[in-house]
Amino acid sequence: MNNLLVLPVLLPMVIAVFLMFFRKNIALQRTIGVIGGIANIGIAISIVLRVKNEGILTLQFGGWAPPYGIVFVADMFAALLVLAASITSFAVLLYSFASIDSERENHYYYTFFHFLLVGVYGSFMTGDIFNLFVFFEVMLISSYALITLGGSKKQMREAPKYLLINILSSTLFVAAVAYLYASVGTLNMAHLSLRIAEVGQGGILNVIAVLFLIVFSLKAGLFLFFWLPSSYASPPFAVRALFGGLLTKVGLYAIVRTFTLIFPGDPSFTSSWIAGMAAVTMVLGGIGAVAYRDIPRILNYNILIGVGFVAFGLATGIKDGMDGVVFYMVHDILSKGLMFILGGMLIAAARSDQLDRMGGLMKVRPGLGWMFFILALALTGIPPLSGFVGKVLIVRGGLEEGMLTLSLLALASSLLTLYSLIKIFREAFWGTQPEPDDENEMYSDTKHASEISEKAYPERKNRLASVSAVFLMIFVIGIGLSANGVYGFVSQAGAALDNPQLYIEAVLKE
Amino acid sequence: MEWIMAIAVGALFMIGVYLILSKGLLRIILGTSLLTHGVHLLLMTMAGLKRGAAPVLSDGVESYADPLPQALILTSIVISFGITALYFVLAYRAYQTRGTDEIDGYDVEDKEANS
Numbered sequence: 290m291n292n293l294l295v296l297p298v299l300l301p302m303v304i305a306v307f308l309m310f311f312r313k314n315i316a317l318q319r320t321i322g323v324i325g326g327i328a329n330i331g332i333a334i335s336i337v338l339r340v341k342n343e344g345i346l347t348l349q350f351g352g353w354a355p356p357y358g359i360v361f362v363a364d365m366f367a368a369l370l371v372l373a374a375s376i377t378s379f380a381v382l383l384y385s386f387a388s389i390d391s392e393r394e395n396h397y398y399y400t401f402f403h404f405l406l407v408g409v410y411g412s413f414m415t416g417d418i419f420n421l422f423v424f425f426e427v428m429l430i431s432s433y434a435l436i437t438l439g440g441s442k443k444q445m446r447e448a449p450k451y452l453l454i455n456i457l458s459s460t461l462f463v464a465a466v467a468y469l470y471a472s473v474g475t476l477n478m479a480h481l482s483l484r485i486a487e488v489g490q491g492g493i494l495n496v497i498a499v500l501f502l503i504v505f506s507l508k509a510g511l512f513l514f515f516w517l518p519s520s521y522a523s524p525p526f527a528v529r530a531l532f533g534g535l536l537t538k539v540g541l542y543a544i545v546r547t548f549t550l551i552f553p554g555d556p557s558f559t560s561s562w563i564a565g566m567a568a569v570t571m572v573l574g575g576i577g578a579v580a581y582r583d584i585p586r587i588l589n590y591n592i593l594i595g596v597g598f599v600a601f602g603l604a605t606g607i608k609d610g611m612d613g614v615v616f617y618m619v620h621d622i623l624s625k626g627l628m629f630i631l632g633g634m635l636i637a638a639a640r641s642d643q644l645d646r647m648g649g650l651m652k653v654r655p656g657l658g659w660m661f662f663i664l665a666l667a668l669t670g671i672p673p674l675s676g677f678v679g680k681v682l683i684v685r686g687g688l689e690e691g692m693l694t695l696s697l698l699a700l701a702s703s704l705l706t707l708y709s710l711i712k713i714f715r716e717a718f719w720g721t722q723p724e725p726d727d728e729n730e731m732y733s734d735t736k737h738a739s740e741i742s743e744k745a746y747p748e749r750k751n752r753l754a755s756v757s758a759v760f761l762m763i764f765v766i767g768i769g770l771s772a773n774g775v776y777g778f779v780s781q782a783g784a785a786l787d788n789p790q791l792y793i794e795a796v797l798k799e
Numbered sequence: 800m801e802w803i804m805a806i807a808v809g810a811l812f813m814i815g816v817y818l819i820l821s822k823g824l825l826r827i828i829l830g831t832s833l834l835t836h837g838v839h840l841l842l843m844t845m846a847g848l849k850r851g852a853a854p855v856l857s858d859g860v861e862s863y864a865d866p867l868p869q870a871l872i873l874t875s876i877v878i879s880f881g882i883t884a885l886y887f888v889l890a891y892r893a894y895q896t897r898g899t900d901e902i903d904g905y906d907v908e909d910k911e912a913n914s
Contacts, residue, residue: 419871426878430885437889445893449824449902452886456831457819463838463875470868471845 293339294348294361296332297371297410300325305403318399319386325403326379333372340368341778345785345795347416355416355796356480362416362796365782366615370413370542373619376764377534377626378406383757384630385527387750388637393438393525401438405431405531412539416796418469418551419476421543422462425508429455432536435528436520447523454516458507465500472497479796481551482789490554498552498559502566505547509540510596512566517593518577522585526633529585533592534626538618541599545614548603549786556606564604568698570597575705582644584717587709588632591668594702595621601692601699602683610686612783616775617679620768624667624675627761631661634754635717644713648720656755658718660762665710667765669703675768678776804844811837824890824900828883835879839872
């Protein structure tokens, strides 16, 4: 019994419910949010340290031993992701103070924010596949609320599509669970792994595996990402940071967990699917990032490149690749959160989200410019920043497995990442502020002016936004610099992914 | 018995998919709710159908239904109920804001701006 494991889920849930009763008292909501965020980082750190010392921790709810009851399982992978998510969400919370308007704050923004965290942490921790569905839904329903909150025309155009896609994939999720239960008669992930190993994976179980892959890919934006770029471009940037940093990673986490633990039996079949989808995602994401000239889309396509990279690491299926997956996902949660925070600050400073209307911001906001530059290098994987180690491990895994084409594609996609972000850096921060041809041209596009979700911040809030960005920046640089120390944790996580027996024994030990 | 259920599930999925492929938000929402109904029936069928057996365990009972799928269905029904309600409200709000209930259509006031 490790009651510690329930705290990351319990704390935001209690906060979310509590905040419902203080709708008008924004100061109180912010204070409690900050305290809760710090507490959650502390809890996550203590979970990581305990997993480091004692191995995989489990918590059986109501004392029901698995496979009958629901278990929470914290292996190093889940623990690290919870830690990264709590750090990112804390930074996004600070950024929300700066960028979210009081209308939204008054209408339960912080409540939805915390419910979203409940779903994210719960998905990372749970060891039961139906419980995973429930936490997915908690997370998705909060995201529905966050994506519609504000009710602007653009949001109303995108939100119904976003809901439809996610309802469809949730429906398929339940169908997949039904087939799985019918064929092996259990829902506990460790137990599922045992039984599938007994009957041998093939035929119907491969079909179910692909069904799960479709479901989670829809949520992660792996190959089935057609909905992502426009949906993620409608809410305010603080919400986008949350979505880009956390939501897609939860889908990815589910893919990694499902295909390392539950369906590892037929790697030649599942890996080739995942590898193919990873390749297409990286290529299309790269092309999208290079092709567009408005910042929201460039950033959204950059999410996809990261997703493809992690899937590539998973497809290698060996220890190096798994280490890379863990390392890169931790890096990606932090840096994608940071990317959207910086993007939001940039758009607020430039008063436009079109690259063509920006320029010369280096004079006004040099700090922002250099942070953006460092982030671009980190996302590309320039040593010593945090993206480097993950990419090296993943590509090394790919080369060891002889996946030459995919490795080259992965490296090429890094190059496209660099190009797309440096394009923003060069055109927005250098050069001169383009003069509008005439006043009319600038504002004739009122549709645009009214739909840029980021208003210019007052000076005090500007500082707060910078604090949140610097806070994340410290981690992005710090992880890269202390990669040797971090690798100890990552290696433990990768070992558990590479050898699911460790996970199974920890859950079903009695 | 199972084959009747299989046909019912198939019919629900078919109608649901057909409705989702239409443009009107109202039809789409009805489609999603039919799809979830289909999935719930599927879940029940996949766990094995039994007549006249309660999902209760006590000593000496030979025939009982598996209680787990029923718990899953109940959970899923509650979730899909909540989401459908939310979707209806959102659809109404979207209709008010945009002046159209077509999911992919142009907003009524500024047609050319969205092209």
